[in-house]
Amino acid sequence: MSLKENWEKRSDDYLTWGEGVSFNLIKRNLVYANILRLMLARKIKELQPCSLLEVGCGPGRLFSLYQHISSVVCVDLSPKMVERARQTAKEKGLSNIMVQEMDAGCLCFEKVFDMIITSNLLLHIPHVMIEKVISSICRYSSDVVCVEWVEPGGVDCGDCYLHDYEELFMGHGYVLVDRRVVPFEKQLLMHFRRVEI
Numbered sequence: 001m002s003l004k005e006n007w008e009k010r011s012d013d014y015l016t017w018g019e020g021v022s023f024n025l026i027k028r029n030l031v032y033a034n035i036l037r038l039m040l041a042r043k044i045k046e047l048q049p050c051s052l053l054e055v056g057c058g059p060g061r062l063f064s065l066y067q068h069i070s071s072v073v074c075v076d077l078s079p080k081m082v083e084r085a086r087q088t089a090k091e092k093g094l095s096n097i098m099v100q101e102m103d104a105g106c107l108c109f110e111k112v113f114d115m116i117i118t119s120n121l122l123l124h125i126p127h128v129m130i131e132k133v134i135s136s137i138c139r140y141s142s143d144v145v146c147v148e149w150v151e152p153g154g155v156d157c158g159d160c161y162l163h164d165y166e167e168l169f170m171g172h173g174y175v176l177v178d179r180r181v182v183p184f185e186k187q188l189l190m191h192f193r194r195v196e197i
């Protein structure tokens with residue numbers, strides 16, 4: 001099954017995953033989602049972007065964070081996720097968000113963004129493709145904030161890959177300017193900034 005087919009399949013229960021498995025898992029997913037939103041909200045407040053790109057937005061669980069940003073573009077590989085994300089934006093009345101179907105490894109825009117967010121995307125990119133994806137992302141912003149796994153474990157371990165993000169971004173002239181541990185999820189929020197030489 002291709003990566004795209006896999007995400008098409010997972011789009012059906014992405015937000016409710018864990019239900020029917022155990023109450024503790026549901027609780028853990030909810031707590032995680034709230035912590036994630038809180039940590040990213042702080043970053044957005046700090047950077048005050050007028051434009052933002054989210055790569056691998058899924059059904060749009062982070063969209064409420066973007067309500068005060070003038071121009072937001074969110075992309076995803078899976079057409080079904082894109083459809084769900086558009087629905088989320090519509091339901092929340094967020095006309096500032098445009099959702100497009102696009103592969104993270106082949107991003108194509110005519111402008112750059114004040115900030116890029118990836119949340120639980122890069123950890124799903126296989127080793128053979130990660131350099132292409134990072135290189136594609138780095139073309140579109142000087143500030144990239146990623147929430148990704150840095151050691152095995154966490155809620156969902158299917159199709160996950162560990163990458164050396166510092167090394168990958170350093171190869172494109174970025175340094176890690178902020179690093180925060182996401183409580184109990186073996187994840188980090190990492191803020192990379194391009195260094196001007």
Ligand SMILES: C[S@@+](CC[C@H](N)C(=O)[O-])C[C@H]1O[C@@H](n2cnc3c(N)ncnc32)[C@H](O)[C@@H]1O
Binds near residue numbers: 008103105118
């Ligand atoms: C685990 S979900 C994360 C969704 C969202 N960022 C969040 O935190 O809720 C990963 C998302 O990345 C998307 N994705 C996976 N590979 C991708 C690629 N190469 N390009 C763009 N999106 C991709 C999947 O379709 C899926 O929606």
